[in-house]
Amino acid sequence: MSHQRPDALDVPAIRSAYPILERTFDGTQLVYLDNAATTQTPDPVVDAMSDYYRETNANVHRGIHHLSQEASIAYEEAHDRLAEFVGASGGRRELVFTKNTTESENMIAHAWGLRELGPGDEVVLTQMEHHASLVTWQQVAMRAGADVKYIRVDDDGRLDMDHAREVISDDTAMLSAVHVSNTLGTVNPVSELVDLAHEHDALAFIDGAQAVPTRPVDVEAIDADFYAFSGHKMAGPTGIGCLYGKEDLLADLDPYLYGGGMIRKVTYDESSWGEVPWKFEAGTPPIAEAVGLAAAADYLDDIGMERVRAHEERLAAAAYDALSGIDGLTIYGPEPGPDRAGLVSFSMENVHAHDLASICNDHAVAIRAGDHCTQPLHDTLGVSATARASFYVYNSVDEIDPLVEAVEDARALFA
Ligand code: PLP
Numbered sequence: 001m002s003h004q005r006p007d008a009l010d011v012p013a014i015r016s017a018y019p020i021l022e023r024t025f026d027g028t029q030l031v032y033l034d035n036a037a038t039t040q041t042p043d044p045v046v047d048a049m050s051d052y053y054r055e056t057n058a059n060v061h062r063g064i065h066h067l068s069q070e071a072s073i074a075y076e077e078a079h080d081r082l083a084e085f086v087g088a089s090g091g092r093r094e095l096v097f098t099k100n101t102t103e104s105e106n107m108i109a110h111a112w113g114l115r116e117l118g119p120g121d122e123v124v125l126t127q128m129e130h131h132a133s134l135v136t137w138q139q140v141a142m143r144a145g146a147d148v149k150y151i152r153v154d155d156d157g158r159l160d161m162d163h164a165r166e167v168i169s170d171d172t173a174m175l176s177a178v179h180v181s182n183t184l185g186t187v188n189p190v191s192e193l194v195d196l197a198h199e200h201d202a203l204a205f206i207d208g209a210q211a212v213p214t215r216p217v218d219v220e221a222i223d224a225d226f227y228a229f230s231g232h233k234m235a236g237p238t239g240i241g242c243l244y245g246k247e248d249l250l251a252d253l254d255p256y257l258y259g260g261g262m263i264r265k266v267t268y269d270e271s272s273w274g275e276v277p278w279k280f281e282a283g284t285p286p287i288a289e290a291v292g293l294a295a296a297a298d299y300l301d302d303i304g305m306e307r308v309r310a311h312e313e314r315l316a317a318a319a320y321d322a323l324s325g326i327d328g329l330t331i332y333g334p335e336p337g338p339d340r341a342g343l344v345s346f347s348m349e350n351v352h353a354h355d356l357a358s359i360c361n362d363h364a365v366a367i368r369a370g371d372h373c374t375q376p377l378h379d380t381l382g383v384s385a386t387a388r389a390s391f392y393v394y395n396s397v398d399e400i401d402p403l404v405e406a407v408e409d410a411r412a413l414f415a
Pocket of ligand 1: 036037100101102103130132133178180181182207209210230241373
C-alpha cells in the first residue's frame, strides 16, 4: 500500500478567490494568521449568499409563494449538505443549525443537562476546553447539583489518557471534550475518549470548532453522541453553526428555545413540537448563512479535506521550526506531527503577548493575543496570555517570514 502525501495546495490559485488578502496597511501586504478565530470567506461562498439575496430571499416554512418555497428548499437541503460533510447519514434529522459552537454547547447542556443531571452525577471535561464548553457545563452542572472533573493535560500538551481512564467512571453522565485545542493545537484521541464514556454508559459531546475546518471528520466513525462546529471557522459565514446529534437522542430532547417555526400544535394551555431539526430552530433561522455554509462545504470538498489537513500540518511544522529558533520564545503544545493542528501559540520572555500582537500588526501580520477563551488552561501553563498564529488554505510557507521578522522586532524592542 502506498502512503503518498496528498498534493500541496496551489496557494496562489486559492488566494485569487479572497480579495481581502490583497489588502495592504501602510503599504505592507496583509498576512492573515488569525484563522483559528475566524477564516476568510472565498468568492464562491460570498456569491452563493449574494445570489440568494438577489434572487430567492424570503422567510422559510411559512409561505406558499414561490420565493418562500425556494428559500425553504435551499435551507432544508443545506442541513443535508452539512450532515454529509461530517459523515452523518441521518441528514437533516441529525443536523441542527445554531448560531455557533457556543450555542450548540448551550443547547445540549440546557436541554439534556438540566433534565438528566443531578447530585452524584459527574460531567468530565478536559483541562484544555474552550470556555464555550467549560463555562457552559460548569454552570449547568452547578444548577443541577452535579460535579465537574477535568482530564489533565501533560507537559507536552497532550491529554493524560491514564488520568482519563481514572476520571471517567460509572458516575460520569457526560464527557465533553475538544477535538482540536484552539490554544495547544493538540488533536485529541476523541474516538478513544468517546469509547471510554460509552463503556461507562455516559454520553459524549465533542467540540469540533477547530477540527471540522481543518481535517476530515466523520462523526459516525468517532461515534460521538453530539458534535458541534461553527461556519465562520471553515470558510463560511458568521452567524451559523451546527449541532450534530444522534437521531434518537435529538428526537428525545425537548427544545431549548421556544417560538415560531418549531411547533406542531399550540393552544392557550399547551404546545407540542415539530420534528428534528425544526423543533430546535425557533424563530427566523440564518437562511442566507445556511446557503453560504453549504457552499463552503462544497468549496472545501473541492479542495479535499485530506489536502487541507496536510497543508495545515506543513505550515504548523514550518512555523514551529522558525519560531523555536528565536531566543526567549516558548511554544506551547505538542511538537509537529499528526496530533498537532495548524496553529502555534507562544510567549516571549519579558514581552507581553499583546505587545507581540501589536508589533506584528505594525508589520501587517494579523495574529491573536490573549487567553483564547482558555483561562484555566493558561493558569495551568503558568502564563496569563499567549500569542497565537493560525493558518488556513490560503496561507503560504512564505508568510511565516514576516511573522518571524515581527517577533524578532518585538524581542529587540522589549526584551
Ligand atoms: N471551541 C473551540 C475549540 C474554539 O476554538 C471556539 C472558537 O474560538 C469555540 C469553541 C467557540 O466558537 P464560536 O465562537 O463560533 O461559538
